[in-house]
Amino acid sequence: MASETVIKKAGCFFCHHNCGLLVHVQDGKVVKVTGNPDHPASRGFICARGVNAPKWLYHPDQLKHALKRTGKRGEGKWEQIPWEQALDEIAEKLASLKEKYGPESLLVAEGTYRSDLFWARARFLNLFGNPQNIISPGVVCMCNIFAIDLALAGAMIMPDIPRSKCVVLWGANPKEARPIQWRVLKKKKEAGALKIIAVDPWITGAGKYADICLQLRPGTDGALALGWINVIITEGLYDKSFVEKWTYGFKELAERVRDYTPQKVAEITGLRPEEIIGSARLYATSESACINRGVATDQLGLNSGRVEQARVILAAITGNIDIPGGDLISNPPTEIDGKKFICESELELAEKCPVEKRGKLIGSDRFKLMSWHAWEITAPYYEKQLGISCPQLHYLQAPTPIATRQIITGKPYPIKVLITWGSNPMLWAPHTGHTFEALTHPNLELHVVLEYWLTPTAQLADYVLPAASWLERPLCTTTEGWLPIAIGGERAIEPIGDRHDDYQFWRGLGIRLGQAEYWPWESVEEVIKYRISHLQMSYEEFVNRGLLYNPGKHYTKYEKAGFATPTGKIELYSTVFEKLGYDPLPYYEEPPESPVRTPEVYEEYPFILNTGGRFMPQFHSEHRQLGIGLRERHPDPLVTMHPDTAKKHGIKEGDWVYVETRRGKIKQKAKLTEDILPNVINAEASWWFPEKEGKLPGLSGAFESNANMLTIDDPETLDPLTGGWCNRALLCKIYKAEEQSS
Ligand SMILES: Nc1nc2c(c(=O)[nH]1)N[C@H]1C(S)=C(S)[C@@H](COP(=O)(O)OP(=O)(O)OC[C@H]3O[C@@H](n4cnc5c(=O)[nH]c(N)nc54)[C@H](O)[C@@H]3O)O[C@H]1N2
Ligand SMILES: Nc1nc2c(c(=O)[nH]1)N[C@H]1C(S)=C(S)[C@@H](COP(=O)(O)OP(=O)(O)OC[C@H]3O[C@@H](n4cnc5c(=O)[nH]c(N)nc54)[C@H](O)[C@@H]3O)O[C@H]1N2
Ligand code: SF4
Numbered sequence: 102m103a104s105e106t107v108i109k110k111a112g113c114f115f116c117h118h119n120c121g122l123l124v125h126v127q128d129g130k131v132v133k134v135t136g137n138p139d140h141p142a143s144r145g146f147i148c149a150r151g152v153n154a155p156k157w158l159y160h161p162d163q164l165k166h167a168l169k170r171t172g173k174r175g176e177g178k179w180e181q182i183p184w185e186q187a188l189d190e191i192a193e194k195l196a197s198l199k200e201k202y203g204p205e206s207l208l209v210a211e212g213t214y215r216s217d218l219f220w221a222r223a224r225f226l227n228l229f230g231n232p233q234n235i236i237s238p239g240v241v242c243m244c245n246i247f248a249i250d251l252a253l254a255g256a257m258i259m260p261d262i263p264r265s266k267c268v269v270l271w272g273a274n275p276k277e278a279r280p281i282q283w284r285v286l287k288k289k290k291e292a293g294a295l296k297i298i299a300v301d302p303w304i305t306g307a308g309k310y311a312d313i314c315l316q317l318r319p320g321t322d323g324a325l326a327l328g329w330i331n332v333i334i335t336e337g338l339y340d341k342s343f344v345e346k347w348t349y350g351f352k353e354l355a356e357r358v359r360d361y362t363p364q365k366v367a368e369i370t371g372l373r374p375e376e377i378i379g380s381a382r383l384y385a386t387s388e389s390a391c392i393n394r395g396v397a398t399d400q401l402g403l404n405s406g407r408v409e410q411a412r413v414i415l416a417a418i419t420g421n422i423d424i425p426g427g428d429l430i431s432n433p434p435t436e437i438d439g440k441k442f443i444c445e446s447e448l449e450l451a452e453k454c455p456v457e458k459r460g461k462l463i464g465s466d467r468f469k470l471m472s473w474h475a476w477e478i479t480a481p482y483y484e485k486q487l488g489i490s491c492p493q494l495h496y497l498q499a500p501t502p503i504a505t506r507q508i509i510t511g512k513p514y515p516i517k518v519l520i521t522w523g524s525n526p527m528l529w530a531p532h533t534g535h536t537f538e539a540l541t542h543p544n545l546e547l548h549v550v551l552e553y554w555l556t557p558t559a560q561l562a563d564y565v566l567p568a569a570s571w572l573e574r575p576l577c578t579t580t581e582g583w584l585p586i587a588i589g590g591e592r593a594i595e596p597i598g599d600r601h602d603d604y605q606f607w608r609g610l611g612i613r614l615g616q617a618e619y620w621p622w623e624s625v626e627e628v629i630k631y632r633i634s635h636l637q638m639s640y641e642e643f644v645n646r647g648l649l650y651n652p653g654k655h656y657t658k659y660e661k662a663g664f665a666t667p668t669g670k671i672e673l674y675s676t677v678f679e680k681l682g683y684d685p686l687p688y689y690e691e692p693p694e695s696p697v698r699t700p701e702v703y704e705e706y707p708f709i710l711n712t713g714g715r716f717m718p719q720f721h722s723e724h725r726q727l728g729i730g731l732r733e734r735h736p737d738p739l740v741t742m743h744p745d746t747a748k749k750h751g752i753k754e755g756d757w758v759y760v761e762t763r764r765g766k767i768k769q770k771a772k773l774t775e776d777i778l779p780n781v782i783n784a785e786a787s788w789w790f791p792e793k794e795g796k797l798p799g800l801s802g803a804f805e806s807n808a809n810m811l812t813i814d815d816p817e818t819l820d821p822l823t824g825g826w827c828n829r830a831l832l833c834k835i836y837k838a839e840e841q842s843s
């Protein structure tokens with residue numbers, strides 16, 4: 102007879118919403134997952150990923166034991182070994198490589214926000230003496246924005262969508278990407294309480310709700326933003342008192358944007374001057390307006406940092422900073438109900454990283470905004486204002502294309518070890534051919550992967566360690582230190598097999614490498630108890646409540662102590678950029694490949710290619726395994742194009758099509774819609790086929806439909822501020838595949 106069902110209140114970690122879910126457990130096994138109606142944020146919501154979590158968790162391909170490579174890299178020959186033995190062997194090798202090549206010879210690859218444990222990686226690296234040599238998609242996904250916002254405004258800036266009168270969806274499709282946010286937007290829009298401006302070459306599911314759709318030429322967002330600033334200043338629509346009191350450099354800004362007239366911007370973007378003027382007016386004259394940034398503009402290479410700079414300026418000059426419905430100055434909750442809460446950055450031990458190692462952060466001589474150079478300028482202001490360390494985990498990163506080159510060349514110093522956790526760089530990193538060369542290069546003496554599955558990246562590793570999922574570990578996060586909330590959730594079941602959580606990985610290595618005194622907490626539960634130790638709240642109460650925040654502390658916070666920047670104001674003219682040797686003001690630059698910059702390439706590759714476009718229910722390269730009920734809903738990779746474009750090439754809906762750039766070609770299935778500009782093609786990212794053989798040469802189909810076979814990673818094409826690469830606004834050609842099966 103089955104025993105009673107126990108219900109555990111867990112925090113979902115299949116996406117960035119961290120919904121509160123009820124995990125129904127019987128005899129130590131998860132039997133069902135439902136929404137938690139009492140959760141203050143998600144209020145009972147659950148998406149298909151959450152519902153199918155039990156099938157995901159008990160899928161036969163989930164790793165339960167550590168694997169050690171026995172054949173050649175990628176040959177698919179493995180020996181099963183105990184977790185503890187794997188850690189012993191890895192630690193021993195790490196110690197000897199550190200001795201020989203220095204602590205900087207270790208590189209860590211991570212993915213987007215897959216756990217609340219990034220601080221543990223930062224702590225380990227600081228104690229190891231490594232300058233935070235990490236590669237992550239963060240450079241092209243929000244972490245770059247954090248670095249820019251920090252320089253210009255002293256904090257992360259986040260849209261206050263629930264209270265806004267006008268939301269700009271700037272290269273964002275929350276209908277597919279952010280289900281909870283979409284619920285709020287849709288409800289407000291349907292109640293007639295909201296204007297939406299979509300900036301997107303594709304009228305997406307969310308875009309269909311927009312009052313104004315600006316279908317611009319991909320990659321010209323910087324010009325549009327400067328055009329808006331021009332209209333707002335020329336027409337006197339800016340907030341004069343805010344500008345005077347709380348911004349720095351308005352005169353220089355006005356001078357800079359003078360040339361970005363609606364006419365000129367129309368020529369660049371392909372929009373009509375009236376569209377540019379009308380949208381700028383709507384944005385500037387709404388009682389409140391905020392900009393919901395999608396990831397597209399982080400992925401434009403050369404000009405991407407300047408797009409965010411211009412958006413911060415837009416929010417500032419229109420007086421939309423830190424007002425209800427505007428763009429909020431968003432910091433982690435250092436205090437809850439007047440009592441101290443210990444944030445992630447306080448666990449990182451930034452001060453332990455030897456000062457002489459800081460300059461060794463890969464690529465930081467050239468790409469400075471996410472390096473210690475910027476840190477040394479900006480962190481003191483953040484720390485003074487908030488009384489806590491500036492979070493390293495997002496701020497310090499190595500541009501991936503520079504790091505992969507360094508693995509291959511060994512210059513300026515050798516990279517010998519790669520630890521990949523919560524990340525599948527064979528799918529996310531730009532120019533897969535190049536990433537593959539780095540991951541299989543003999544210079545790399547040790548590659549460890551911490552994963553749920555034998556992904557294409559794991560297939561190339563020397564050791565693969567099985568990670569415990571969000572169902573097998575508790576949760577305590579401030580959403581990357583960017584939101585003024587603390588989210589909690591309890592462990593639903595004990596880890597399956599020989600799985601361990603990411604904390605145990607970093608702690609286990611740390612203890613073996615002489616860091617024992619810095620890892621006093623034996624489990625994540627103990628860490629959480631430490632973090633809430635001042636709150637006069639039990640662990641049970643914290644995880645049961647699911648969400649803590651300080652009501653009523655949200656708006657015009659700057660009136661007390663100004664902005665945490667060198668001038669104490671929002672810097673329209675950035676003194677931080679200037680100090681680092683960059684242009685202090687925003688400007689527009691063509692994408693690295695474009696009809697205008699590279700007309701000769703355009704002749705042969707006549708379409709503009711965006712790679713990306715989120716879709717439910719899959720999350721990046723996850724949820725591709727058959728039998729969970731998620732891949733079944735979206736079984737094939739889709740390339741979206743306009744019907745006129747398809748017709749010209751003899752392509753019909755559902756045909757397999759080749760998409761080709763100068764870097765390579767892939768095959769995806771055609772999806773036709775009139776909602777996309779006729780000269781724009783969108784290829785979905787992150788596709789692999791776990792049902793295909795998991796070894797070389799195929800690596801579970803990692804080279805077949807993976808959009809990063811097409812993307813660009815030359816150092817000259819990167820955003821000079823951050824090192825961000827270009828996944829959008831590329832040039833491609835398309836043709837029907839002769840072979841019509843997958
Ligand atoms: N289902 C699902 N949800 C997810 C994810 C997932 O993989 N699956 N991933 C999560 C993560 S990490 C992220 S970063 C977010 C991203 O979520 P979004 O920001 O919504 O990302 P995308 O859907 O890739 O791109 C949004 C839009 O940008 C448009 N676009 C492309 N190029 C340009 C351009 O040059 N300019 C402008 N203005 N628009 C352009 C595309 O047409 C697309 O409609 O989603 C998160 N949520
Ligand atoms: N061409 C193109 N490339 C892109 C993008 C694009 O739009 N176009 N988007 C970029 C963006 S915005 C992002 S965020 C990245 C996404 O890149 P990643 O965040 O690396 O996403 P995945 O490729 O899904 O790899 C994450 C891996 O972590 C594992 N995992 C999940 N949770 C955990 C955990 O808690 N612990 C451990 N140890 N493992 C875990 C999963 O099984 C999965 O294999 O892709 C980027 N790459
Ligand atoms: S995957 Fe679904 S249930 Fe889980 S946090 Fe995201 S939206 Fe919520």
Ligand SMILES: [Mo]
Nearest residue numbers: 213238242396
């Ligand atoms: Mo992302």
